[in-house]
Amino acid sequence: MPLTNIFETSCTEEDITTQQGTSKSMVAALASLSQPGVWTVDDVDLLSKFNNFKHQQPQPRLSMALDGIADVSSGSGFFLTLSQKERMLASAVAAKDIDKKWPALLSILSRVCVASNSYEDVVQALRKEDPNGPIVDYLRDITYHYSHYLKFSDQVPRNINEREGFGDLTWCFIRGALTLANIPSRCFEIPVVGAKERKNHGRDLSVETEVHASMVDGVALFGDHQIYLAEASLIYEPKLDKQVKDKFKLVRCMRDSCNSQIRSIAREAMPPTGMSVFGSTSFGDETKFYAMDFVGTYRLRQIGRMLIPLNKLHFATRMEMCVSL
Structure with missing residues (x-):
């Protein structure tokens, strides 16, 4: 059969x-x-x-x-x-070795995502990175989605609806990685x-x-x-x-x-x-x-x-x- x-x-x-x-x-x-x-x-x-x-x-x-x-x-x-x-x-769960898949990722993050960096600091730091790399494109796409909210306020507004929240603020991390x-x-x-x-x-x-x-x-x-x-x-x-x-x-x-x-x-x-x-x-x-x-x-x-x-x-x-x- x-x-x-x-x-x-x-x-x-x-x-x-x-x-x-x-x-x-x-x-x-x-x-x-x-x-x-x-x-x-x-x-x-x-x-x-x-x-x-x-x-x-x-x-x-x-x-x-x-x-x-x-x-x-x-x-x-x-x-x-x-x-x-x-x-x-x-x-x-098997340990993940992200360095082998994306060797540039952690080094870029170490420069861009300094603990004291605010949203504006991250945006400025990304402008100094190689504009042609896929990792930088990914990070810039995330900051672009957040710009719809953090450009106008220090915090994401509390009245944001489910679709806005997921589509703009959560899915950008997931979809970009995919x-x-x-x-x-x-x-x-x-x-x-x-x-x-x-x-x-x-x-x-x-x-x-x-x-x-x-x-x-x-x-x-x-x-x-x-x-x-x-x-x-x-x-x-x-x-x-x-x-x-x-x-x-x-x-x-x-x-x-x-x-x-x-x-x-x-x-x-x-x-x-x-x-x-x-x-x-x-x-x-x-x-x-x-x-x-x-x-x-x-x-x-x-x-x-x-x-x-x-x-x-x-x-x-x-x-x-x-x-x-």
């Missing part, structure tokens, strides 16, 4: 959304498609620990565990049940391909109405695949319940995107082992970045965070933090 048939016949919408989480058929199908079926680190069986947590602990309504997603980001319910050693093993890596991106009300596939799977669209896709605030693309998804809220005084709902929505969409990509790749080739999908939630001035892969269940890890600048005085220090993430 072709690999795509294994995946599509054994992994129905009911399998994905069942309260028992990741079904045995889903695990078998993903294992046949080159995705790891075990989650053991230093002889610690983390998959068994997650399955025990999922079945034995009462789960809230918006629980990712019910969807077979093991959230090992700090503060999650599953994370808190682990010992200190188990937490480190479950959430470990562009540096030659990854195209789009923003604002982008339909999630994988979510649409899941919602309409098994439906007879000749007699039933097609279900619309979930929408997200930002995506990054690799060909036709959505490899990164973003959700955002207000910069100032966002509603607390939105933080929980945004993360839950984002993570489910990341899982849908992962499944969609594996299905698509499997039509012509074996997917690479350990595929990952990335995402972020922006709540207030903080953005958290996540990675999801499959290790016998879906695993969600926080891989970074940044605090965007909101005033002139601390612009340089926060800009450096965001860019060197």
